[in-house]
Amino acid sequence: MNDFDHKLAALMTRLAGPGEVAGLARLSGGANMESWSFDWAGGGFVLRRAPSAKYMADRPFGHETEAALVRTARAGGVMAPEVVGVLEEGDGLGTGYVMRRIMGEVAPAKILADPPPTLLADMGRELARIHALPASALPDAIPVMDYGDALAALKAQFESYGGDRPIIALAIRWCEAHRPAPVDPVLVHGDYRMGNMMVGPEGLRAVLDWELAHRGDRHEDLAFGCMTVWRFGMLDRPALGLGSLDDYFAAYEAAGGAPVDRDRFHYWLVYRTLWWALGCLQMGQMWRSGADRTVERVVIGRRTAEQELDLLALLENDAPDAEKMQPLPPSLSPSGSPAGEPTNGEILSAVRDWLDQSIKRDAEGHAKFEVVVAMNALGIVMRDLDAAVRAEDRALADDLLSGARSLAEPGLLGRLRRAALDKCAVDSPKYAALARARAQWARAQWER
Template identity: 75%
Template structure:
């Protein structure tokens, strides 16, 4: 048992009466929060629950609202007919488990890898319908602590973060400038889930079963939610199904509108597709900063920090249509030459390979639950290092990024798009060689 067993049992006793806690196990999902599944048996029988928590109040610093507000929102959504979990209790300071809340466990599939190869026929319709229901929740039902998003201010904050992280990634600078030049007029705010995508929805044989992870919810433009799940990264390899990796945009939008959602503005949708791809690129960089600062020293943080390359590739794919036809047709420059073959004493790459092989052969087979997930993440981290040592590829170019931000150059400059394409391909090949969009970009660009 973990050190959560005793305080969690005490919490459930106060909540539900005397009983027995069994089966406590940490779930592997959750990039920011911990999730623990358990069973509680009392005189009425046994039921399944999930504890969603942050291990300390310090972990929640800088967030717009805490778990009590989040739990109140999930309760409001559930009461309003949205397929949100049923919250049964909220942790207090004296419970000794950090901050969080307990929900009734829903039995359904959450893994995109298991859902997307053969999704239920109704799923794209379900996703559109459920999002319309979320957006229709009345303002009076939404807790006071849920903030209103000002898109211009949020974009300025993203730009400030980019500059704080070095301001030296040209693909990100290109996207910041494009968003500044294409900022839409303010929309009438609705409740925006903020993380509505595969991986945060549960699916069973009948279709959509639950919408999870409400920590990023806010009031804002409904097109932000409409676009987020359609980002390439959240389609998990299903590139020919632009709506969540499940179906077509036409079917998704039609289902949303049929369920009461406002008519979809395709231009506004495109803005949010670019904006949220930019947002996640900076979110990945932020993960690396969290590790560097000591706020979160898990290996997962540094690995996600290197997934910035995926979003840079996607940003170039999204924005290349802004370039003149001649630039889109220009051949790519060559990649940097590969590192020479090793000789003499073991190289850094070979040492890293030896450690990776040891984890795979001696640690991973004995690990269980979250520990096995961590072993796989550690192997991925060492794989990145090995490829980086071979290629020596870097994404930083402060001078070019600065010129793009300032508007001193753009995609009409001869050869610029080709350089950005080559840089995106080579960096993604190091950091995320299995990313599905990488193979497609190579096919499109001749790389």
């Protein structure tokens, strides 16, 4: 028994009595936390943890509060997991808590390929239940989101990362100009989307991952799961990748949710897309700082291009119609065919093929996931070696952030469209919205 197994066994003895750890496996995915599935004394459990308290230092609340919130939600009728116990310092496992395991599917691609007929209504109903939890029942440490402070924090974060991405600057400026009036706060799950739902053939089984919860505008929850990135390629199903917004909102309202304000919904769709664009950049900063040196961090750091593409699609209606119909500027020409000794790109390609054909084949579980991430990282570098496009333009970003320039400027929308397309083609060529944007923006010029 290794050190981790020994500590886990001691923890479970404290929480659930005598037994033995069996079937221990790290679950794939999870951008922020580790999740470990295992059996103990005939029951199935999941340990959710951060390996050290340092990792939790910049979070508004810790795992003890998160566990208390999950318990509150479950007691209030929400389909939340059953928390068995919380880690203590003496357990030597970092911070976290143990839940009873719920069996089901969490992979969005598998769920969305053939979703249960009730799933969209289930998710509308559960969100209404979350928003109805009384404030008096919530842990005191759950923060209230201040709209102005949150947006200012995003702006400061952008500046700290160089302040040189024009589309992000455009989105910040838009959010500043369109910030809605405050409302009475409700509990906001904060990460309510496919990928954080446990699903069975009959429908929804559990709402997972409560670490981003706060008190705020319920429209934030409604919008977040409807972001393009969280629809996992189901672009014709704007509500969570499952169906129509009308049906989603109707299910939410039928379960007791207040009527949905479409303008507020759109604001939060833009805001949370901006938030995730900066969140992706933050992943790269975590790697640089040494807080998390996994390959996954740097790969997610390059997914900012996806969000920039989506932000421009959300914001371009502010441009004059004539600008929206202008032809796309051409991409810069790629380099010529290689000759002579193997190029850097060819060497990377050889390593990537080796990972695919030799290492990935024999890997299992989280190890297989890590191999796929490493292959993706090599693919990004291979494409970037031949690309002439750069996302950074500090002068343009400054002008857009200050309002000195806007999408009314002749030719600017086309320039931003081309930059977004070419950058996303390097970083995320399989992103479904890339093909859609390329087709829509190319078609616009023929419809003039």
